[in-house]
Amino acid sequence: ILGICHRNLVTSVDPSSGLSEEQQQIYKTALNFAHQEMRPHMAEWDEHEIFPVDTMKKAAALGFGAxxxxxxxxxxxxxxLDASIVFEALSQGCVSTTAYISIHNMCAWMIDTFSTEDLRKHWVPQLASMEKLASYCLTEPGAGSDAGSLSTTAKKSGGDLILNGSKAFISGGGDTDVYLIMCRTGEPGPKGISCVLVEKGTPGLSFGKKEKKIGWNSQPTRAVILEDCRVPVSNVIGKEGQGFSIAMKGLNGGRINIASCSLGAAQASLEISKDHLQVRKQFGKPLADFQHTQFQIAKMATKLVASRMMIRNAATALEKGHPNHVTLCSMAKLYATEACFEIVNTALQLHGGYGYLKDYPIQQYLRDIRVHLILEGTNEVMQMVIAKDILKF
Ligand code: FAD
Ligand code: 2MC
Structure with missing residues (x-):
């Protein structure tokens, strides 16, 4: 019954507080799905590195694919904001699987927003149902944080583009069907980059070995290799030279979504800890009776609510196109991924030795959300973005 519901959550940490009735219903639907279809399998998916495609298709049937x-x-x-609520709920069932679904959603949005009507018509329905899965390919071995320096090239040949280069750390890589490749079609720097759709099966597209990771084990991570990979020019998403901007706009939402996945893990860990502290006795009384433990719980709850407020505020700013949305998304990602990691780490400590055992889910939440401080822009990059905005005046 661990984390089966937010049964007594009439408190400040109730995730539905402040949401409209419709949003509360969305949250409930996603949470039920997480508890019924994901949470019972989360340890097995992690242990055996299973990419649960059928479960993701079921999630898509609820509208969670695009x-x-x-x-x-x-x-x-x-x-x-609705998307953030969905990812917060789903991640309680499995952070790693939800994080992949969030990347897929980011790609679906990029195609939906920037591609031609023909590409939209062809791809959005298949991505929405998750019959086809997508990967986002920005990072390269030599261009991680400095993404604008990427060196994968796409050269024109008649009506085609010929791609050469390699992408590192691609989520879903090898198991997904559609690759959004950020590649150089023009001058050095961000302005010379385009976003090109490459389908699995295209000659010249291949994959590296599956990476061994400490978390995010329910989704594969591989290098994506392009060797004279030929696609029609009509596969360019948006305009030539617009690729970096499209990639960054995708990531604004991505950063909120990944922070929401950390939030769900922290919510579940707090609830599990509360149960444990009320049941586990040492020195003749429940752990919850010790003031140090109470102070820990109080700090966890405060960080949780602060994270949620920042994430939802940023989601609303992005939705409305608020002039500061880029900074607010970066702040939410920076703050929430770190605060939620601290919450889950404290939850592990409060479980004593049991927290370190794979019989308990906290260690998996911890391993899975650690990488959120690194990917979709490291938290140092988030600070660069924030500082640049503040210091521009
Ligand atoms: P580097 O850029 O080499 O950074 C190393 C360290 O130096 C970091 O701490 C960084 O913050 C710091 N640093 C760098 N520059 C500065 C600076 N100017 N000032 C201060 N500190 C600095 N990428 C994709 O495109 N698609 C994916 O699907 C994807 N999935 C991923 C899945 C996993 C599991 C992982 C681990 C990564 C994934 N990534 C993906 C890549 C991820 O986005 C990069 O790892 C990340 O952007 C950092 O790049 P890097 O690893 O090259 O680190
Ligand atoms: N939203 C919209 N536009 C943005 C943006 C954002 N978040 N970030 C930058 N831009 C624009 C920026 O406004 C500028 O446009 P213009 O020239 O018209 O003013 C252009 O992009 C270039 O920006 P910069 O001049 O700031 O470029 P710079 O090269 O200095 O670097 C930096 C920008 C460091 C912020 C960017 O390279 C970055 O975000 N790096 C991190 C890379 C990253 O997030 N990787 C994640 C990979 S995906 C992943 O990990 C997954 C798991 C899917």
């Missing part, structure tokens, strides 16, 4: 893509071609047409 949550904030327009609804004329099968997107769900919901808001960024």
């Amino acid at each position: 949550i904030y893509a327009r609804d004329d071609f099968g997107g769900t047409g919901l808001s960024r």
Whole structure:
């Protein structure tokens, strides 16, 4: 029964507080799915590195495959805040699987927003149902944080583009169907980059070995290799030279979504800890009776609520196109991924030796959310973005 519901959550940490009735219903639907379809399998997916494609298709049937893509071609047409709520709920069932679903959603939105009507019509329905899965390919072995320096090239040849280069750390890589490749079609720097869609099966597209990781084990991570890989020019998403901007706009939402995955893990860990502290006795009384433990719980709850407020505030700013949305998304990612990691780490400590055992889920939440401080822009990059904004005046 660990974390089966937010049964007594009439308190400040109730995730549905402040949400409209419709949003509360969305949250409930996603949480039920997480508890019924994901949480019972989360340890097995981690242990055996299973990519649960059938479960993800079931999630897509609830509208979670293209949550904030327009609804004329099968997107769900919901808001960024709605998406954040969905990822917060789903990640309680499995952070790693939810994080992949969030990357897939980011790609679906990029295609829906920037591609031609033909590409939209062809891809959005299949991505919304998760019949086809997508990967986002920005990072290279020599271009991680400095993404604008990427060196994968796409050279024109008649009506085609010929791609050469390699991408590192690609989530879903090898097991997914559609690759959004950020590649150089022009001058050095961010302005010379385009976003090109490459389908699995295209000659010249291959994959590296599956990486061994400490978390995010329910989704594969591989290098994506392009060797004279030929695609039609019509596969360019948006305009030539617009690729870096499209990639960054995708990541604004991605950063909120990944922070939401940390939030769900922290929510579940707090609830599990509360149960444990009330049941486990040492020195003749429940651990919850010790003031130090109470102070720990109080700090965890405060960090949780602060994280949620920052994430939801940023989601609303992004939705409304607020002039500061880039900074607010970066702040939410920076703050929430770190605060939620601290919450889950404290939860592990409060479980004593049991927290370190794989019989208990906290260690998996901890391993899975650690990487959120690194990917979708490291938290140092988030500070660069924030500082640049503050110091520009
Ligand atoms: P580096 O850029 O080499 O950074 C190393 C360290 O130096 C970091 O701490 C960084 O913050 C710091 N640093 C760098 N520059 C500065 C600076 N100017 N000032 C201060 N500190 C600095 N990428 C994709 O494109 N698609 C994916 O699907 C994807 N999935 C991933 C999945 C996993 C499991 C992992 C681990 C990574 C994934 N990534 C993906 C890549 C991820 O985005 C990069 O790892 C990340 O952006 C950092 O790049 P890097 O690893 O090259 O580190
Ligand atoms: N939203 C919209 N536009 C953005 C943006 C954002 N978040 N960030 C940058 N831009 C624009 C920026 O406004 C500028 O446009 P213009 O020239 O029209 O003013 C252009 O992009 C270039 O920006 P900079 O001049 O700031 O570029 P710079 O090369 O200095 O670096 C930096 C920017 C460091 C912020 C960027 O390279 C970055 O975000 N690096 C981190 C890379 C990253 O996040 N990787 C994640 C990979 S995906 C992943 O990990 C997954 C798991 C899927």
